[in-house]
Amino acid sequence: MTDKNEKRTATANIIEQDDTLKSTGLSSDATQVRAQKLELLREQIGDVYPAHFHRTITNAELVETYKDLEADVETQDIVTVAGRVYSSRNSGMFMDIHDAGGKIQIFSHKDTTPEDARALLPMIDIGDIIGVSGVVRRTKRGELTINAQKIEMLTKSLLPMPEKWHGLTDIEARYRKRHLDIMTNEESKLRFQQRSKIVSGIRRFMENDGFMEVETPMLHSVYGGATAEPFKTHHNTLKLDMYLRIAPELFLKRTLVSGLTDKVFEINRNFRNEGVSTRHNPEFTMMECYWAYADYEDIMDLVERLFESLALSIHATTEFPFGDKTISFKGPFKRVPMPDAVKEVTGIDFLSLKTDEEARAAAKAAGFAVEKDWTWGECLAFIFEEKVEATLIQPSHVTHFPKDISPFAKEVPGEPRLVERFETYCNAWELGNAFSELNDPEEQRRRMVEQLEQAHARGEKEKQLDDEFLDAIDQGMPPAGGLGIGVDRLIMLLTNAPSIRDVILFPARRSKAD
Numbered sequence: 302m303t304d305k306n307e308k309r310t311a312t313a314n315i316i317e318q319d320d321t322l323k324s325t326g327l328s329s330d331a332t333q334v335r336a337q338k339l340e341l342l343r344e345q346i347g348d349v350y351p352a353h354f355h356r357t358i359t360n361a362e363l364v365e366t367y368k369d370l371e372a373d374v375e376t377q378d379i380v381t382v383a384g385r386v387y388s389s390r391n392s393g394m395f396m397d398i399h400d401a402g403g404k405i406q407i408f409s410h411k412d413t414t415p416e417d418a419r420a421l422l423p424m425i426d427i428g429d430i431i432g433v434s435g436v437v438r439r440t441k442r443g444e445l446t447i448n449a450q451k452i453e454m455l456t457k458s459l460l461p462m463p464e465k466w467h468g469l470t471d472i473e474a475r476y477r478k479r480h481l482d483i484m485t486n487e488e489s490k491l492r493f494q495q496r497s498k499i500v501s502g503i504r505r506f507m508e509n510d511g512f513m514e515v516e517t518p519m520l521h522s523v524y525g526g527a528t529a530e531p532f533k534t535h536h537n538t539l540k541l542d543m544y545l546r547i548a549p550e551l552f553l554k555r556t557l558v559s560g561l562t563d564k565v566f567e568i569n570r571n572f573r574n575e576g577v578s579t580r581h582n583p584e585f586t587m588m589e590c591y592w593a594y595a596d597y598e599d600i601m602d603l604v605e606r607l608f609e610s611l612a613l614s615i616h617a618t619t620e621f622p623f624g625d626k627t628i629s630f631k632g633p634f635k636r637v638p639m640p641d642a643v644k645e646v647t648g649i650d651f652l653s654l655k656t657d658e659e660a661r662a663a664a665k666a667a668g669f670a671v672e673k674d675w676t677w678g679e680c681l682a683f684i685f686e687e688k689v690e691a692t693l694i695q696p697s698h699v700t701h702f703p704k705d706i707s708p709f710a711k712e713v714p715g716e717p718r719l720v721e722r723f724e725t726y727c728n729a730w731e732l733g734n735a736f737s738e739l740n741d742p743e744e745q746r747r748r749m750v751e752q753l754e755q756a757h758a759r760g761e762k763e764k765q766l767d768d769e770f771l772d773a774i775d776q777g778m779p780p781a782g783g784l785g786i787g788v789d790r791l792i793m794l795l796t797n798a799p800s801i802r803d804v805i806l807f808p809a810r811r812s813k814a815d
Contacts, residue, residue, distance in 0.1 A: 385428060
């Protein structure tokens with residue numbers, strides 16, 4: 302097995318070298334060769350895409366079962382495996398086939414493999430899916446191998462795979478043809494396996510903590526629960542314009558009102574008709590939860606326990622790499638009020654500023670370009686985003702947000718301009734957003750009306766008041782802590798992914814024509 306043979310490209314493997322295939326007069330074009338082989342196979346064996354095939358063991362199970370098998374030992378065990386052909390050497394005498402759990406070597410030789418099985422070898426290309434039955438052995442070099450006794454074509458691949466040593470090098474092609482990315486890139490494959498583990502880990506953690514999972518609508522007649530531009534659609538039967546969910550908040554709160562459970566959560570897909578970046582995708586996953594008779598400090602503890610459990614699940618430690626940094630999810634996390642964080646970085650003491658005018662003047666004096674109608678809280682939040690966010694590398698809870706930008710949170714006792722809200726930051730990213738939830742129905746209505754008027758002033762004429770939610774709150778919602786976590790960003794951190802599109806299986810992208 303030489304390096305030269307190992308690194309032949311998939312295209313080079315398309316043109317088989319044995320005399321049997323040469324005599325067929327097949328075209329040398331890769332896709333034409335495969336199409337012509339398919340026709341020959343149909344003539345020779347009939348069904349090239351059989352509906353029924355039963356393997357007895359996966360590759361991962363095989364490796365585990367025979368991990369103690371010594372070199373140069375052949376068993377009497379006959380197994381049946383299946384997988385995609387990733388490499389072929391010596392005219393198919395040696396092949397590596399992969400399934401979801403790993404690879405296994407297949408050995409086909411005239412001394413061990415019947416002639417009818419070996420006759421199929423020239424027709425097998427890189428990328429084909431085959432089934433193999435045979436005897437398990439370990440070679441002198443220590444390679445776990447199956448001596449093939451029977452080979453079956455299960456799926457003929459009509460397109461060549463990307464060159465396996467480099468995979469898809471074009472970034473956009475990786476996102477557009479994710480099946481090829483995963484097929485040829487072990488890092489991508491592992492990342493999506495870890496994503497599944499993280500999402501199921503969140504679900505198990507929440508259930509073990511006493512939370513009940515529910516499902517709320519994705520189609521809303523009135524959009525709300527967040528400030529975002531929605532996607533719009535139309536229900537033909539109801540003759541009603543509807544919006545894809547931007548947040549599940551208002552429905553989950555109605556669940557608390559109902560008394561169905563005191564601890565509710567949902568892992569949900571949300572849709573926001575906004576920009577695309579390395580941290581933003583129009584369709585994204587959130588975990589949102591509400592906990593009756595708890596407050597934002599209880600939720601901080603919950604976040605720390607959740608993050609720590611996920612790090613341990615993926616990395617077996619609370620410390621893990623991200624780029625050139627080492628992130629620690631070991632609690633407790635740093636907790637700092639937003640006015641204190643801004644004062645520490647910029648020297649501006651917002652708590653000493655009494656009016657909107659004073660806040661704007663202080664911001665302008667420090668070199669910040671603020672709008673002429675911005676409030677005290679908007680100035681504070683803007684400077685925090687401009688100067689403080691980038692400093693929050695290790696997990697941190699930023700607390701005490703301005704009420705101006707937090708319409709659903711309770712006031713901080715003694716400081717009516719601030720509310721009991723926190724956002725969790727790591728690597729300068731917002732990962733989570735939480736409140737001590739407002740449950741005063743009159744104050745809730747006042748703030749939502751004010752928010753609606755502001756939206757209409759910005760030209761968002763379709764924005765409406767959610768009267769059904771307000772009616773539910775009038776019925777009485779218990780005091781509660783609420784939380785929303787951006788699952789995709791959390792997965793980015795835990796899997797060392799530089800872009801959100803690396804952790805979303807099929808991310809939004811422009812059409813090919815663009």
